[in-house]
Amino acid sequence: MNPSRHQNAPFGSILTDKMAIATYRDGAWSEAEIRVTGPLEIHPAAHALHYGSSCFEGFKAYRRADGSVHIFRMDRHVARMMQSARALVLPEPDPARLTQMVTTLVDRCRGDIPDAPGALYLRPLLFGTLPNIGAAATPSTEAVLVVLASPVWDYFAGGMKPLKILVEEHAQRCAPHLGVVKTGGNYAAAMGPTLAARKAHGVDQVLFCPGGEVQETGAANFLMIRDGELLTRSLDSSFLHGVTRDSLLVLARDLGYRVTERVFRVDEMLQWAQTGEAALSGTAAVLAGVGTLVREGVSHQVGDGSVGPETRKLREALVAIQQGEAPDRHGWLTRV
Numbered sequence: 001m002n003p004s005r006h007q008n009a010p011f012g013s014i015l016t017d018k019m020a021i022a023t024y025r026d027g028a029w030s031e032a033e034i035r036v037t038g039p040l041e042i043h044p045a046a047h048a049l050h051y052g053s054s055c056f057e058g059f060k061a062y063r064r065a066d067g068s069v070h071i072f073r074m075d076r077h078v079a080r081m082m083q084s085a086r087a088l089v090l091p092e093p094d095p096a097r098l099t100q101m102v103t104t105l106v107d108r109c110r111g112d113i114p115d116a117p118g119a120l121y122l123r124p125l126l127f128g129t130l131p132n133i134g135a136a137a138t139p140s141t142e143a144v145l146v147v148l149a150s151p152v153w154d155y156f157a158g159g160m161k162p163l164k165i166l167v168e169e170h171a172q173r174c175a176p177h178l179g180v181v182k183t184g185g186n187y188a189a190a191m192g193p194t195l196a197a198r199k200a201h202g203v204d205q206v207l208f209c210p211g212g213e214v215q216e217t218g219a220a221n222f223l224m225i226r227d228g229e230l231l232t233r234s235l236d237s238s239f240l241h242g243v244t245r246d247s248l249l250v251l252a253r254d255l256g257y258r259v260t261e262r263v264f265r266v267d268e269m270l271q272w273a274q275t276g277e278a279a280l281s282g283t284a285a286v287l288a289g290v291g292t293l294v295r296e297g298v299s300h301q302v303g304d305g306s307v308g309p310e311t312r313k314l315r316e317a318l319v320a321i322q323q324g325e326a327p328d329r330h331g332w333l334t335r336v
């Protein structure tokens with residue numbers, strides 16, 4: 001493929017023509033292979049289609065001017081994939097096998113990686129294929145593991161627009177014990193409330209705050225910055241433990257911010273918002289500034305309503321490491 005032809009394609013809409021695949025049957029994984037990206041034959045009784053036994057990951061590989069390619073925090077993403085598989089009682093791929101599938105695919109797709117700030121977005125996917133519609137309360141003993149690769153370009157090519165977010169204090173994003181699991185069902189669960197909020201309030205995303213406690217949006221973690229302090233929810237099973245979140249907290253400490261991880265409520269968030277900054281973190285955008293929080297139909301401007309300087313500074317610090325412009329002091333990059 002010719003990656004530069006697709007420069008304006010939306011995130012994730014283009015795939016490379018190669019994927020890695022392995023299958024699990026009779027208690028063992030097959031050898032992984034690289035295949036042409038395309039449809040798989042799947043039985044309509046497959047476990048994942050009926051009972052939601054599927055999970056995925058998302059992370060990026062960056063190509064430098066010298067041609068070397070560096071994958072960001074692959075070990076963390078592989079470990080999280082194992083955790084998701086375990087939670088859904090899916091056959092767990094061996095971390096070394098998945099790592100090998102990813103690095104082999106990245107190596108074979110070198111020529112498809114756009115220049116920084118573009119990257120190759122990697123999407124491992126694991127799903128249960130046992131063809132048995134009676135297996136509602138039985139795990140899938142057969143599975144497919146695929147790794148897809150998608151060239152992505154500058155997420156903020158159109159400029160960094162501050163986001164408008166609805167504060168949702170009643171609906172939950174997902175079942176509380178599944179918050180840490182990166183599974184399609186959680187996205188399906190958040191879709192209805194998110195589309196309804198878009199329609200009713202013209203917001204970009206929904207910040208789920210069940211019972212008034214600030215959690216996260218449908219696909220990104222939430223953090224606030226004010227007076228040299230960074231505030232975000234402490235880890236528990238109710239939300240996804242983002243690798244970007246973790247990386248930003250480490251860098252914030254390096255840069256001298258006080259980092260506070262604790263439960264906090266909507267009222268405190270709105271107080272912080274008067275003079276502070278708010279942002280969403282995740283692999284795709286890294287860090288995206290929030291300009292407005294809408295609660296019960298009332299809009300609250302965050303700071304001056306634009307993407308704040310601290311948000312930009314933290315984002316740039318992380319992106320610099322990912323792209324090889326700043327030293328990798330924490331050993332986050334794997335060279336391929």
Ligand SMILES: *Cc1c(COP(=O)(O)O)cnc(C)c1O
Binds near residue numbers: 058
């Ligand atoms: C993937 C995801 C994130 C972000 O995680 P990163 O590891 O930073 O990409 C946050 N919340 C949810 C619900 C997610 O699925």
